[in-house]
Amino acid sequence: xxxxxxxxxxxxxxxxxxxxxxxxxxxxxxxxxxxxxxxxxxxxxxxxxxxxxxxxxxxxxxxxxxxxxxxxxxxxxxxxxxxxxxxxxxxxxxxxxxxxxxxxxxxxxxxxxxxxxxxxxxxxxxxxxxxxxxxxxxxxxxxxxxxxxxxxxxxxxxxxxxxxxxxxxxxxxxxxxxxxxxxxxxxxxxxxxxxxxxxxxxxxxxxxxxxxxx
Numbered sequence: 001x002x003x004x005x006x007x008x009x010x011x012x013x014x015x016x017x018x019x020x021x022x023x024x025x026x027x028x029x030x031x032x033x034x035x036x037x038x039x040x041x042x043x044x045x046x047x048x049x050x051x052x053x054x055x056x057x058x059x060x061x062x063x064x065x066x067x068x069x070x071x072x073x074x075x076x077x078x079x080x081x082x083x084x085x086x087x088x089x090x091x092x093x094x095x096x097x098x099x100x101x102x103x104x105x106x107x108x109x110x111x112x113x114x115x116x117x118x119x120x121x122x123x124x125x126x127x128x129x130x131x132x133x134x135x136x137x138x139x140x141x142x143x144x145x146x147x148x149x150x151x152x153x154x155x156x157x158x159x160x161x162x163x164x165x166x167x168x169x170x171x172x173x174x175x176x177x178x179x180x181x182x183x184x185x186x187x188x189x190x191x192x193x194x195x196x197x198x199x200x201x202x203x204x205x206x207x208x209x210x211x212x213x214x
Contacts, residue, residue: 023065026213027174031059031072033206040201057101059208070120070163071103072208091131100126102180104163111166118165123158124182140187156189162198167210174210179203 035053036043047053059072076098078091089096104122111117128136137146140158147154160183167176181203186195 023063024214025061025063027061027210028213029059029174029208029210030056031074031206031208032056033074033180033204035076035204037201037203038205039203055100057099059210061210066107068106068108068118068120069104070106071101071122073099073101073125075099088131093128094130095128096131097129098126099129100124102161102163104161106163108165114169116165116167116169118167120163120165122161122163124161140182153189157187159183159190160186160196165208167208172212174212175208176210177205177207179205 033055034048035055036047038048055074055076057072057074060070062069078093078095078098080089081092082090084090102122102124104120106118106120106122108116108118123139124141126138126142128138128142130136138144139146139154140161144154144157144159161180162183163178163180165176165178167174181198181200184195184197184199186192
């Protein structure tokens with residue numbers, strides 16, 4: 001009976017300790033990301049203010065026992081390359097809508113008053129929707145699409161990606177910027193340590209506004 005009481009007390013106390021010590025928190029908000037390499041010489045400054053080069057979506061952040069679990073999803077219309085005789089748009093690669101983002105886990109540290117620096121490693125994800133509502137789910141790279149008959153190869157070929165964030169935290173609100181970059185293809189199927197090097201040519205930056213609920 002005493003053992004049962006101890007276990008029950010522990011179950012009741014753990015959530016309270018987590019909240020009190022800021023070991024458990026959850027936030028959600030909006031994210032905007034520039035879809036071109038900001039440091040490439042061929043990227044003109046005018047492209048930064050062009051709304052067509054930005055994608056908008058939602059982001060969640062969960063902290064459990066000091067570990068950050070985070071993810072976001074962006075949505076962007078496919079590129080229209082022509083119009084059919086019936087007046088319907090013709091999309092490049094038959095992709096009418098693109099949902100894409102990243103999931104990852106990492107750590108954060110306070111670098112100044114109300115300011116945190118975070119680093120996460122994970123995988124890029126996406127869902128391409130055709131004009132006929134066909135769906136292709138991919139991870140890491142758009143060529144690595146999921147199918148039931150090759151799910152093992154699908155998982156083995158998910159390359160690593162990185163994300164760094166700098167956030168200004170004011171009460172329950174957080175405003176921050178991030179830089180995301182994939183690796184050179186490091187995965188379970190390609191365990192070459194040199195492939196862990198970031199592919200800076202595919203780097204993207206963005207900004208987020210997060211509301212912390214607890």
